[in-house]
Amino acid sequence: LAEVKNVKAVGGSMLEIRMDGSLFNDWNGVNSGFVFKQEGYIKYNDYQFDYGFYRFVYERQFLIDNNIYFPKLKRFQDPPFFVKALYTAQVFYAVPTVTYRYRVGITKWTKHKVKDCLKGILMNVRFAQRYDLKQLRDISYVRRYHDFNLAIELYRKRNIYIRLLSILLKRQIPI
Numbered sequence: 001l002a003e004v005k006n007v008k009a010v011g012g013s014m015l016e017i018r019m020d021g022s023l024f025n026d027w028n029g030v031n032s033g034f035v036f037k038q039e040g041y042i043k044y045n046d047y048q049f050d051y052g053f054y055r056f057v058y059e060r061q062f063l064i065d066n067n068i069y070f071p072k073l074k075r076f077q078d079p080p081f082f083v084k085a086l087y088t089a090q091v092f093y094a095v096p097t098v099t100y101r102y103r104v105g106i107t108k109w110t111k112h113k114v115k116d117c118l119k120g121i122l123m124n125v126r127f128a129q130r131y132d133l134k135q136l137r138d139i140s141y142v143r144r145y146h147d148f149n150l151a152i153e154l155y156r157k158r159n160i161y162i163r164l165l166s167i168l169l170k171r172q173i174p175i
Contacts, residue, residue: 001093001095002057002059002093005041005093007089007091007092007093008058008059008062008085008088008092009056009057009058009059009062009085009086010057010092010093010094010095011036011052011056011057011093011095011099012036012055012056012094012095012096012097012098012099012100013025013034013035013055013095013096013097013098013099014027014034014035014052014055014098014099014101014102015098015100015101015102016101016102016103016104017102017103017104018104019104019105019106030138030139030142031051033047033049033050033051033052034049034051034052034055035096036094036096037096038094039093039096040093040094041092041093041094042092042093042094043090044086044087044089044090044091045087045090045133047086047092048133048134048135048136048139049136049139050082050083050124050136050139050140051078051079051082052082052100053078053079053081053082053085054078054102055099056082056085056086056092056099058085062088062089063085066084066088068081068084068085068088069081071120073116073117073119074110074116075107075114075116075120076116076117076118076119076120076121076143076148077116077120079120079121079143080120080123080124080127083124083127083136084127087127087131087133107151109151109154109155111158111159111162113151114148114151114152114155114156114159114162115161115162115165117148117151117152118144118152118165118166119165121140121143121144121148121169122165122168122169122172124136124139125137125140125169126172128140137173140173141173144173
């Protein structure tokens, strides 16, 4: 489909398999980017979503030519890759078909994972500021203060580096 539509990336929708075995795909609000309602071309500037790189296929040479790789992080390495890939492609092709089933699990947090998570969020915030992607900036705020707040707060009190990253991120994303 990527070749037929002449794009560097093609993506589909996601279905989540919850820990109790139930299926979920009623994505809305900040996570509505997990599904596509209709097939067609989408400009990343109109999409500005950061999760779900695994629902997409990418042209390998495009990634190599544009130096798009996963940052060396233990957590939150996917969103900076995904954002850079789709932003650089400018336009991708979307299909409403579920192309990935995500099985929910329990994350075992460590100090290192929390640091890397904050670094990854900060990478996306800076990318959003550099390219004036306001929706991506707002989503990054949700990731920090909703998705990962418990893990960050648990380690923030015990580690000066995590405290400093939290302060820096707070300045980048005003509350």
